[in-house]
Amino acid sequence: MTTARGGAAFTFVHAADLHLDSPFVGLSKAPQTVRDRLRESTFAALQGLCTLVRQERPDFVVIAGDLFDAADRSLRAQLRLQRALADIVSTGSAVYVVHGNHDPESGRKAKLDWPEGVNVFSSGDVECLPAFNRAGELVAHVYGISYATAAVSDNLALRFHIREGAPFHLALLHANVDGDAKHDNYAPCKLEELSASGFDYWALGHVHDRRVLREYPHVVYPGNTQGRNIKETGPKGAYVVSVSDTGRVAMKFRDLADVVWQEAAVSIEGIGTEQELKHRLLATAEKVQADAAGRPVVARFRLEGRGSLHEKLLQPNVADEWLEELREWLGVPEETDGWLWPDSIVVRTGGVWSLESVSGEEGFLGELLRIGLSVANDEALTRTLLEEAAEALATQPRLRDWLQKRTYEERSAWVRQAMELSASYLREGEANDGA
Incomplete structure (x- = not known):
C-alpha cells in the first residue's frame, strides 16, 4: 500500500540504542584482549554508523534514544559522540535525536555544544521540526520528545499530533510498544494507537531486537547498534530508509556490530562418546567464526537434544570443564579480528527417554x-x-x-x-x- 504524497523522494537512516561506553559486566574471566575489544565496541559501531552515512548519503539521520549507557554519561562517550555527529553533519546529513531512559535530560553531562545541524528534542513537549533533502526541499516533519528522567510511565505517543505542511510525518520515540516483557515498560503505548495516529513512520528505540511491527504506516525498531550480552545475538545496526515521491517505503538493514554475540546449538543426538562431542564443539566453533565474516565473536554453546551423554553432562562441574577445554583448544584471542571467545556452555539436553x-x-x-x-x-x-x-x-x-x-x-x-x-x-x- 502506498500513498500519493506529491513530495520529493528522500532517504534517512534510523538508528537507536547506541549505549556508548557500556561496561559489559560479567566478563572478569575473559582475556584482556576480549575485554578491551568489547569496551571499544560501542564506539566502533558508532564509527560504523558514520561510515554508513558517508556511503549512503542520506538526507538526514534519526537516533531514537539511549545514545549513552548511563544517565551520568562518561566524558569520553560525550566527546566521541560530539565528534561522530560532527562527522555526520559534515556530509550534509542533518541529525535528529531524542534521549531515552538510559540517558535522560536529568543525567549529569558536560557542557558541550552540539554541532550545527544536530537537533536534540527536549523533554517539555513533543516538538515538530522540518527536514529537508539535499536540494533544500521540505520532505518531512520530524517529531520527537526526550525523557526528562529515567523512569517515564506516561504514554508519550498520545502527545504526538500531525502538523500540516509537510508531505511525510516521522515520529521519533523511545518506548515499549504493547508491553514487551523483556524490556522495562517505559513510555508504554499500543501498536493500534501508533497505527491510527496519522504518522507515516514511527522511528522507535528501546527494544534491542530488530522489528518491523507494521508497514504503512511503518512502526520500526532497528535494535541496538552493538550487542552487549549473550541475549543480544546476531546482526546489530541501523536501517537505511528510502521514501519515493509516491510514499513507497523501502528499507535496508545494515549490520554495524563490531563484536558479534552468538548462541550456537550443539546436539548430542546420535553420539555416545566424549570424543564425538569434542568434534561437534570444534566444528560448531569453526562455523560460528566463518559466519562472523572476520569479526570477533563471543559465543555461548548450548548442548541440546537427547542422547546417552545426557547423564554425564549433568554431573557437577562437567560443563565448566568442557568450557575450559574449549577455550584451550581455540587459544587465547589475539589483538586481531576473527577470534572467538567461548563465553559459556549451557546444558539443555535430555535423556534417551522423553x-x-x-x-x-x-x-x-x-x-x-x-x-x-x-x-x-x-x-x-x-x-x-x-x-x-x-x-x-x-x-x-x-x-x-x-x-x-x-x-x-x-x-x-x-x-x-x-x-x-x-x-x-x-x-x-x-x-x-x-x-
Missing part, C-alpha cells in the same frame, strides 16, 4: 513427572511454583525484578530441566540399587 514417555509409568517417578508436566504446561502454575521456590530470594530487589521479567517459556524450561535432572538421579539410583 519425560512424556516416562510419565506414563507406574510408581513414584511416573507420578512425579505427571505432576511436573502439568505444572510446566500451565503458565499460572509455573509462575506460582517458581515464586514459592524462590521466596527466599524475593527479599533481594534486583533478583526479584529479574525473576519477574522471565517469560513463561523460560519458566517452563526451568521446570522441565528440574524434572530431567530428578529423573536422571532417580534412574541412576534405581540402577545402583539393582546392581
